[in-house]
Structure formats: C-alpha cells, structure tokens
Amino acid sequence: MSALHQLYQDMIIDHGRKPRNFHVTENANHVLEGFNPLCGDRLTVYIIQKENLIQEISFQGSGCAISMASASLMTEAIKGKTVQEAKKIFEQFRGAVMGNNTGASPDSLGKLSVLLGVSEFPSRIKCAILAWHTLINALKNGANTVSTEDGK
Numbered sequence: 001m002s003a004l005h006q007l008y009q010d011m012i013i014d015h016g017r018k019p020r021n022f023h024v025t026e027n028a029n030h031v032l033e034g035f036n037p038l039c040g041d042r043l044t045v046y047i048i049q050k051e052n053l054i055q056e057i058s059f060q061g062s063g064c065a066i067s068m069a070s071a072s073l074m075t076e077a078i079k080g081k082t083v084q085e086a087k088k089i090f091e092q093f094r095g096a097v098m099g100n101n102t103g104a105s106p107d108s109l110g111k112l113s114v115l116l117g118v119s120e121f122p123s124r125i126k127c128a129i130l131a132w133h134t135l136i137n138a139l140k141n142g143a144n145t146v147s148t149e150d151g152k
C-alpha cells in the first residue's frame with residue numbers, strides 16, 4: 001500500500017482539489033480539448049503563445065484527482081517557457097511516468113516528480129499524461145478533441 005499512498009501525496013490532493021490556472025483564457029491562440037476515455041477525464045487547455053514563448057497557459061475540465069493535479073502542475077511548469085523547453089519537459093515527464101529512462105531525474109522534473117508514482121499503475125498513466133498530450137497537440141495547432149487513444 002505504500003506506493004498507493006505515495007501516489008496520493010498531499011500535493012496531488014491539493015492540486016486535484018484546487019487546481020492552479022483553472023480558468024478559460026479568453027484571447028488564447030491555442031485551444032484544445034483532451035479526453036481520456038479510459039477514465040472519463042476531459043479538459044481543455046488554453047495557451048497564449050507569443051512568438052516562441054508560452055506566455056499564458058490555463059485549463060478547465062473535470063476528471064480524477066490525478067488528471068487535474070497533473071494539468072495544474074503542468075501549467076505551473078510550462079508558463080513562461082519556450083515551446084522547445086515545454087516539449088523537452090514533456091518528453092522527460094512522459095518517459096519518467098512510463099518508466100523509461102530518459103535521463104530525467106526527480107530534480108530535473110521538480111514538482112512534477114510527485115506524479116511519478118503513477119508509473120506503477122498503468123491504468124493511471126494516461127490520467128497523468130492527458131494534459132501534456134493535449135498541450136503538445138495544441139501547440140501543433142490542433143483543433144477539435146484529442147484523445148489519449150489517438151496515435152500513441
């Protein structure tokens with residue numbers, strides 16, 4: 001049970017209940033909805049990209065604590081970063097969550113490392129990845145809804 005206990009650390013619960021940057025951004029130039037049909041998590045990511053910088057990022061939606069906490073932590077990690085930096089953080093985070101060694105350490109992931117406990121729970125990995133999957137597709141100027149079951 002200790003791994004499960006770790007999974008629901010205080011920070012996840014806190015971010016899950018009181019997600020940061022949880023609002024619509026009116027003048028966003030990237031808006032994309034992400035859906036994880038396996039769990040029912042659904043969220044929309046709003047981004048204001050100015051040149052190469054992610055100036056503003058917010059989200060709205062509903063889902064399990066993991067998906068909400070991950071989206072909340074993502075907005076904190078990504079705001080003010082360049083698109084390239086955001087993609088790099090995504091790759092490191094995804095790799096770490098999926099249990100691959102991408103050279104990411106808890107240090108390089110910062111607060112995002114509280115989510116790494118999901119790597120032991122395959123059914124929850126998509127909950128943790130949903131917001132990121134949506135972010136990356138939104139930056140590609142995606143439209144409509146992106147599902148965690150699309151592509152891979």
Ligand code: ZN
Nearest residue numbers: 039041064127
């Ligand atoms: Zn979920």
